[in-house]
Amino acid sequence: MSKAKRICSLLLISLLAFTLILTGCTGPITPGTSSDTPTETEDSPKTQPEEPTVKLTWYLVGNRQEPDTPKVLEEANKYLKDKLNVSLDLYVFGWGDDYDQKVNTALAAGEPIDIVFTANWAANYNVNAASGYFTELNGYLAKYPKIKEILGEDFLNGSAINGKNYAVPTNKEKVHNWGWLLKKDLVDKYNMDVSNIKTIEAIEPLLKIIKENEPEITPVCIATMDAPFQLLDWDRISDDDVPGALYPDNRDYTIVNHFLAPESIEHYKLMRDWANKGYIHPDAATMQNQVELMKSGRYFAASQSLKPGKDAEMAATTGIEWVQVDVTRPVMSNRETTGALLAIPAGSKNPEKAFQFIELLYTDKYMKNLLNYGIENVHYKKVSDNVIELIDPDNSGYNPGHGWKFGDQFKDYLMSNEDPQKWDKFLEFNEAGLALNSLGFVFDKTNVETQISSCKNVVQAYYKQLFTGSVEVEPTIEQFEKELKAAGVDELIAEMQRQYDKWRESK
Amino acid sequence: MxxxxxxxxxxxxxxxxxxxxxxxxxxxxxxxxxxxxxxxxxxxxxxxxxxxxxxxxxxxxxxxxxxxxxxxxxxxxxxxxVITAGDTIWRAYGVSILVTILGTILSLMVICLYAYPLSRQSFKYKNFFSFFAYFTMIFGGGLVPWYMVYTQLIPIKNTLWIMIVPYLMNAWYMMIMRTFFKTTVHESIIESAKIDGAGEFRIFFVIVLPLCKAGLATIGLFCTLGYWNDWWLPLVFITEHKLYNIQYLMYQTLNSIQYLASGSAQFSESSKVLADLPSESARMAIAVISIGPIIFAYPFFQKYFVKGLTIGAVKG
Structure with a gap:
């Protein structure tokens, strides 16, 4: 009796173990087979009178799922039914961990998702593409050439990995520069001339005026990484808080530790000087959120990543008028080329349909605006042909701010408070950009994971004090350098240099 | 004398x-x-x-x-x-309450039904099943296989069950409960019940469980807190926005703000996006609301709590 039971339980357990192994297998298998099956399924129903509508699942990153998403999708699906015979299922997940966790697990498990948003900062594009979780798109790009025409070869190649495209970037501003946003009422009040501000130091006289005449206002607004340090515009190889960058003017091919480069140390000293003069809030090192600070109306100047119309955009978000002062030269870097991409996961059962839909986002103005602004006369109303206004700006049922996340942003309607020339200026801005030497280079972190995380810890412990001028520069730098050395910064930079040189040779 | x-x-x-x-x-x-x-x-x-x-x-x-x-x-x-933000928050609140109540009851049942046989001397496979539970405390399958179990083997992704089932059995609580059964209910009590003609189920439900109220309350409170505070399961498994619970909703908002403010997001729109998220006071309001019902669970469990904890801890 007991023997029979024991055998029985053993059998059950081995069955359980076996099913576990089997389910484990399905993951890696699906990507391989999925590329074959859809062609069959697509071919066979053609003989039937009506092809079944293909459902596309789409993951996007955002603040929240807008309450009216079902309504908008219903509208979109009506349109898509005739156009491509697909229907859309859109999911929006929160920034950071939330999105990464959901997408990365689903990709690793080989779930049949059809389109995912990816970037160098979300659902890590490089890692997931290298792991084979994304479908290679070169074939589709050749078959449906419109995306290539719109984006241009250069920009598209910037997001390719070893010559293969695993995702398509949004057509938007392709370059970035840094500068200041100055509070407009104060600029007007003191009749300030902002046209000559081309360096960080050049703004000092203005800060002085504010400090002397406006006791309520702090001249410079700094919070975490949003500091004037960004105006040095180092061409970073890895994350914001990882040492290692190239000079942003293509002067050479040597990677340096940009936190301790002479220019940066000079900058820390300048910040120390500003802090001593009272231009920087004494507890700036503990501030968390620059935009929140700007909203309070108690700050005069904030360093920001700029593009045409940034002043109007920030005026809308902060409720305060700003004057935009461009300081650095526009450059095209990896930040832009892999800043917002759409990829087709290998688990997708209908990669071709998914690609056709992605193409529609670049070519179809109606579709693009429907997903971006919702339904006309329900969520927005047209002021003129290309200008719209939200019907209920404070409590809109659909205002996800998706514009820059997919497709061709130049096809988006403009809000009535935006510059009517915005898109023309964008194009001009794109033209002016300098393509950096590192464009297209992807740093593989696997060999130096430990060094990166220990260097990050050190940087996190020091950068705020230095960026805000809260401490004496010389002794802090000494200590900073010592700790970075101990954390293995030299090996890290050497590894970056090695990979970079190798990549340059292969180009 | x-x-x-x-x-x-x-x-x-x-x-x-x-x-x-x-x-x-x-x-x-x-x-x-x-x-x-x-x-x-x-x-x-x-x-x-x-x-x-x-x-x-x-x-x-x-x-x-x-x-x-x-x-x-x-x-x-x-x-x-919070009130005008539509039904998102209230729905999440409802999901949290439902999952907590259902989860606690079911989880208590599963844990007790596993722990009780192990506490009995006469159970032959005691050691095997103890080890079976203990094994899960040391080794896990990893995230992706675990994910596959709940999406492919037992397809309960995007249902209420996914927030309940993975936490039903907890080896550590089970061990506390087993020790509790062992120390509180002497074998002779069970024996006398048997002599009086009670079957195993009757012994368990009518005699053993009422004697172990303190233990049930302790484990019950742990389960309640576990279910109420959980945001990890929705983070991994729930893609349907209707099924978000309140903790996950809060986690999502706070995490987004933290991420965008840290400067890790390298896109030029991050500051604009950040400004659209709920304000400081709104976040605190959600936090206050989420404390709500769980605070009432404490007094309810309080009278058993201390006793249950010490018994479980001393002989655990």
Whole structure:
């Protein structure tokens, strides 16, 4: 009796173990087979009178799922039914961990998702593409050439990995520069001339005026990484808080530790000087959120990543008028080329349909605006042909701010408070950009994971004090350098240099 | 015989007396100890009060003056936002309550039904099943296989069950419960019940469980807290927005803000996106609301709590 039971339980357990192994297998298998099956399924129903509508699942990153998403999708699906015979299922997940966790697990498990948003900062594009979780798109790009025409070869190649495209970037501003946003009422009040501000130091006289005449206002607004340090515009190889960058003017091919480069140390000293003069809030090192600070109306100047119309955009978000002062030269870097991409996961059962839909986002103005602004006369109303206004700006049922996340942003309607020339200026801005030497280079972190995380810890412990001028520069730098050395910064930079040189040779 | 009893009595009395003297707390000591605990309590309660005050503080005031226990200007705008933000928050609230109640009941049942046989001497495969449970405490399958089990083997992704099932069995709680059964219910009680003609189920439900209320309450409270505070399961498994629970909703908002503010997001729109997220006071209002029902669970479990914990801990 007991023997029979024991055998029985053993059998059950081995069955359980076996099913576990089997389910484990399905993951890696699906990507391989999925590329074959859809062609069959697509071919066979053609003989039937009506092809079944293909459902596309789409993951996007955002603040929240807008309450009216079902309504908008219903509208979109009506349109898509005739156009491509697909229907859309859109999911929006929160920034950071939330999105990464959901997408990365689903990709690793080989779930049949059809389109995912990816970037160098979300659902890590490089890692997931290298792991084979994304479908290679070169074939589709050749078959449906419109995306290539719109984006241009250069920009598209910037997001390719070893010559293969695993995702398509949004057509938007392709370059970035840094500068200041100055509070407009104060600029007007003191009749300030902002046209000559081309360096960080050049703004000092203005800060002085504010400090002397406006006791309520702090001249410079700094919070975490949003500091004037960004105006040095180092061409970073890895994350914001990882040492290692190239000079942003293509002067050479040597990677340096940009936190301790002479220019940066000079900058820390300048910040120390500003802090001593009272231009920087004494507890700036503990501030968390620059935009929140700007909203309070108690700050005069904030360093920001700029593009045409940034002043109007920030005026809308902060409720305060700003004057935009461009300081650095526009450059095209990896930040832009892999800043917002759409990829087709290998688990997708209908990669071709998914690609056709992605193409529609670049070519179809109606579709693009429907997903971006919702339904006309329900969520927005047209002021003129290309200008719209939200019907209920404070409590809109659909205002996800998706514009820059997919497709061709130049096809988006403009809000009535935006510059009517915005898109023309964008194009001009794109033209002016300098393509950096590192464009297209992807740093593989696997060999130096430990060094990166220990260097990050050190940087996190020091950068705020230095960026805000809260401490004496010389002794802090000494200590900073010592700790970075101990954390293995030299090996890290050497590894970056090695990979970079190798990549340059292969180009 | 009588004499020895007398001597023993006086001896015990003496001992008690001296002990009481030795144990008596001096007035200064008394004040100090009281002070210490008052400080401890304040440290625990102050943040909750602060959060509540912040949630009632005017947003502008927060930006200008920062946090304060005594803000100059009060406002209920944050709660206004929470209430008008559509049914998202209320629905999440409902999901949390439902999952917590259902999960706690089911989880208690599964844990007890596993623990009870293991507490009985007469159960033959006791060691095997103890080891089976213990094994899961040391080794896990990893995230992706675990994910596949709930999406492919038992396809309950995007249902309420996914927030309940993975936490149904907890090996550690099971061990506490087993020890509790063992120490509280003596084998002879079960034996006598058996002699009186009770079957196994009757013994378990009518005799054993009522004797172990303290243990049930303790584990029940752990489960309740576990289910109420969980945001990890929705993070991994729930893509349907209707099924978000309140903790996950909060996690999502806070995490997004933290991420965008840290500067890790390298896109030019991050500042604009950040500004669209709920304001400081609105976040605090959600936090205050989420404390709500769970605070009522404590007094309910309190009377059993201390007893249950010590028994479980000493022999665990």
């Amino acid at each position: 009588n004499g020895t009893v007398e001597i023993e009595k006086t001896g015990i009395l003496k001992m008690l007396k001296s002990r009481r003297l030795g144990n008596k707390v001096s007035p200064t000591g008394n004040i100090l100890i009281n002070l210490l605990f008052i400080i401890c309590s304040i440290i625990c309660i102050a943040p909750i009060i602060l959060i509540t005050v912040i949630s009632f503080t005017d947003e502008k005031e927060l930006l200008v003056n920062g946090y304060s226990f005594f803000p100059e200007k009060y406002s209920v705008k944050a709660y206004d936002y």
